[in-house]
Amino acid sequence: MIMNDSSEQQSEPGANPGLSIAERGARTLACLDYLNEAISIFDGELRLLVWNRRFVELLDFPPDLLRVGLPFAAVIAYNASRGEYGPGDPQVQVAERVRLARAFQSHCFERIRPDGTVLEIRGEPIAGGGFITVYEDITARKHAEAALRESHERLEARVHERTTELLALNAQLAQEIEERRRIAAALGESESRIRLITDTVPALIAYLDAERRYQFANQKHAEWFGQPAESLLGHTLDELLDPLLARRLQDHVDAALEGRSTHVEYEWITLAGRRYVRSFFIPHAPPQPDSARAVVVGCFVLSEDLTEYRQAQMALNQAQKLKAVGQLTGGIAHDFNNLLTIILGHLAMLEEGLRDNPELHKSAHTAMNAARRGADLTRRLLAFSRQQTLLPRLLSPPQQLQEIAELLTRTLGASVELETEAAATVWNIRVDPGQLTNAVLNLAINARDAMPNGGQLRISADNVTLDSAYATRHPDVVPGDYVRLAVADSGCGMTVDVLERAFEPFFTTKALGAGTGLGLSMVYGFVQQSSGHVRIRSQPGVGTTVELYLPRHVPRGRETVAMVETPLDDSHLRGHEAVLLVEDDPDIRDFVARALTSLGYRVHEAADGREALALLAMPQALDLLLSDMTMPGGIGGHELALAARRQRPSIRVLLMSGYSEQAVAVGLPAECALLEKPFLKPDLARAVRRTLDRPPAGPVADG
Ligand SMILES: Nc1ncnc2c1ncn2[C@@H]1O[C@H](COP(=O)(O)OP(=O)(O)OP(=O)(O)O)[C@@H](O)[C@H]1O
Numbered sequence: 271m272i273m274n275d276s277s278e279q280q281s282e283p284g285a286n287p288g289l290s291i292a293e294r295g296a297r298t299l300a301c302l303d304y305l306n307e308a309i310s311i312f313d314g315e316l317r318l319l320v321w322n323r324r325f326v327e328l329l330d331f332p333p334d335l336l337r338v339g340l341p342f343a344a345v346i347a348y349n350a351s352r353g354e355y356g357p358g359d360p361q362v363q364v365a366e367r368v369r370l371a372r373a374f375q376s377h378c379f380e381r382i383r384p385d386g387t388v389l390e391i392r393g394e395p396i397a398g399g400g401f402i403t404v405y406e407d408i409t410a411r412k413h414a415e416a417a418l419r420e421s422h423e424r425l426e427a428r429v430h431e432r433t434t435e436l437l438a439l440n441a442q443l444a445q446e447i448e449e450r451r452r453i454a455a456a457l458g459e460s461e462s463r464i465r466l467i468t469d470t471v472p473a474l475i476a477y478l479d480a481e482r483r484y485q486f487a488n489q490k491h492a493e494w495f496g497q498p499a500e501s502l503l504g505h506t507l508d509e510l511l512d513p514l515l516a517r518r519l520q521d522h523v524d525a526a527l528e529g530r531s532t533h534v535e536y537e538w539i540t541l542a543g544r545r546y547v548r549s550f551f552i553p554h555a556p557p558q559p560d561s562a563r564a565v566v567v568g569c570f571v572l573s574e575d576l577t578e579y580r581q582a583q584m585a586l587n588q589a590q591k592l593k594a595v596g597q598l599t600g601g602i603a604h605d606f607n608n609l610l611t612i613i614l615g616h617l618a619m620l621e622e623g624l625r626d627n628p629e630l631h632k633s634a635h636t637a638m639n640a641a642r643r644g645a646d647l648t649r650r651l652l653a654f655s656r657q658q659t660l661l662p663r664l665l666s667p668p669q670q671l672q673e674i675a676e677l678l679t680r681t682l683g684a685s686v687e688l689e690t691e692a693a694a695t696v697w698n699i700r701v702d703p704g705q706l707t708n709a710v711l712n713l714a715i716n717a718r719d720a721m722p723n724g725g726q727l728r729i730s731a732d733n734v735t736l737d738s739a740y741a742t743r744h745p746d747v748v749p750g751d752y753v754r755l756a757v758a759d760s761g762c763g764m765t766v767d768v769l770e771r772a773f774e775p776f777f778t779t780k781a782l783g784a785g786t787g788l789g790l791s792m793v794y795g796f797v798q799q800s801s802g803h804v805r806i807r808s809q810p811g812v813g814t815t816v817e818l819y820l821p822r823h824v825p826r827g828r829e830t831v832a833m834v835e836t837p838l839d840d841s842h843l844r845g846h847e848a849v850l851l852v853e854d855d856p857d858i859r860d861f862v863a864r865a866l867t868s869l870g871y872r873v874h875e876a877a878d879g880r881e882a883l884a885l886l887a888m889p890q891a892l893d894l895l896l897s898d899m900t901m902p903g904g905i906g907g908h909e910l911a912l913a914a915r916r917q918r919p920s921i922r923v924l925l926m927s928g929y930s931e932q933a934v935a936v937g938l939p940a941e942c943a944l945l946e947k948p949f950l951k952p953d954l955a956r957a958v959r960r961t962l963d964r965p966p967a968g969p970v971a972d973g
Pocket residue numbers: 712716717720759761762763764768772773777778779780784785786787788789790791814
């Protein structure tokens with residue numbers, strides 16, 4: 271509805287000539303009814319001038335309220351009375367609004383009606399006074415805006431919430447990462463510590479999983495494979511070991527994986543050589559949280575190297591065996607010497623008495639030669655059993671080697687190339703020079719035999735110190751300074767079996783008659799008797815080195831000069847002195863007595879120490895005590911010598927022995943001479959004469 275009481279009919283230039291201004295105004299006003307906004311216009315006197323239909327609908331005016339000229343205050347008063355402006359005094363509300371309208375200014379504001387409708391109210395002044403007010407229902411927009419805002423806020427809140435959550439999560443994650451890093455570092459550290467420990471302990475440690483594959487190996491374990499430990503990982507035993515050994519060990523791994531601990535000892539040819547090993551296989555069954563029964567998930571393999579222990583044990587066995595054989599051969603040789611003394615003595619007399627019967631003389635001579643060979647054999651047996659008489663002298667090894675080399679060039683064929691080497695700084699030794707030469711000769715001949723087509727023979731001397739670790743491996747060694755004499759050849763070498771038996775007397779690989787098997791036995795006995803140590807290193811097809819370790823001589827005070835023996839001619843061998851002969855073997859006693867009598871001596875015989883003491887107590891003159899060393903009845907040659915010299919200080923003493931170890935062991939008095947059995951009449955004659963011709967010794971001390 272358009273309320274317009276203006277009825278002017280003037281038309282404007284350019285306008286529809288058929289319509290007056292009033293008509294056009296009325297139509298324009300009528301158009302206002304089609305607007306979606308509510309409109310009201312008040313004039314300068316604040317009276318209602320124009321409004322449209324929407325104004326009535328939107329603001330809910332009763333149809334009879336509005337009229338042209340209605341005062342602004344009346345409209346406001348109506349609104350205030352129906353609570354349109356909210357709580358408060360309606361008069362104050364009206365007065366306030368009227369006052370504002372009078373001093374009219376452009377404005378735009380929102381008002382919420384009691385029914386919740388939201389209005390946007392814009393007011394603009396009109397030229398010539400009054401104002402137009404446009405009302406728009408913005409409830410829907412407002413709701414949409416509110417919903418949008420609310421959803422936005424919800425979103426914001428959600429985003430905020432999520433962000434907070436994420437930040438917390440991030441912080442937790444960072445903490446977890448840090449924790450993990452710390453654990454990894456600790457694990458790494460602990461692992462490297464465990465590796466250090468396992469690499470340091472002298473055991474071989476490995477771990478195989480249920481698939482029988484290496485999961486761990488310490489350095490020592492890997493060393494035997496000649497590979498870094500990592501390269502073993504993932505492999506099985508049969509990929510790494512000789513099939514036979516792998517199968518043997520596999521059985522133990524299987525047992526361990528079935529939950530049984532086992533161990534095994536075996537031989538393993540590694541890159542480092544032949545090893546004796548003991549391995550323990552221990553099941554690994556960690557406790558299972560969800561099961562009462564532990565499940566075996568792998569096995570630990572702990573191995574120890576028994577090589578040194580085994581070698582020491584073998585060396586000890588060898589030394590003990592050789593010692594036992596030595597005692598046996600020594601005993602036999604001793605008895606043999608006694609027999610040979612008789613045989614040789616009587617044969618010599620026979621030979622002498624049979625000069626007129628060439629036939630029988632020849633037989634006696636042949637028998638004599640055979641007996642001499644027997645004596646030579648016994649001497650060598652005694653050498654092995656460390657019972658030969660040694661005459662140690664102070665020697666300079668380089669000088670000794672020089673002499674031996676000269677001897678050797680004549681003995682060895684042209685096909686053997688000889689080389690000797692000994693620095694002047696090599697320490698002195700104190701051994702029997704004859705026996706040393708003999709030993710080196712024996713070794714050189716062995717070397718020559720091992721090189722039938724020629725080769726190199728190298729003899730050298732150097733200084734070595736054998737420490738306690740070495741002595742542990744070689745039980746016959748006393749730690750200390752030694753001179754090492756090495757005889758090395760490039761010959762056929764020895765197999766392990768030959769090497770193990772080489773020192774045994776009568777062990778030979780040579781053809782019947784070509785070797786007696788006593789060469790190395792003698793060398794062994796001689797070196798042992800000289801407080802040394804002998805060792806063979808040999809490899810088939812490569813060669814052999816025999817090393818003699820002879821103790822360094824440490825001078826103590828003034829060195830005693832070895833007595834030079836002046837040869838005696840036969841005319842001096844006779845004598846007239848009185849000899850007390852003490853010998854338990856009647857045959858030897860008979861031979862010696864006859865020999866001495868034939869040389870002019872006066873002989874008193876005694877069968878043992880007791881008889882001899884009785885004779886010594888008698889007043890007759892006695893110039894020489896000639897006694898056996900070992901006799902039954904408790905009084906041996908040594909005791910007898912002391913007793914005799916106590917009673918008769920000027921008496922000379924000559925002891926006979928086939929068993930010189932005793933002489934060495936009990937410490938033969940310096941004034942006593944020694945005659946080794948077996949001996950021939952000339953040996954006896956020389957020894958007796960030389961002893962009698964010695965200047966008288968001083969008085970003997972008691973004890
Ligand atoms: N240099 C060497 N090279 C290889 N084998 C050796 C060597 N020396 C010794 N043998 C072995 O050791 C064995 C024993 O040696 P040994 O010297 O004791 O006796 P033999 O030489 O056989 O006889 P004999 O020395 O009594 O004449 C020899 O038969 C030989 O098999």
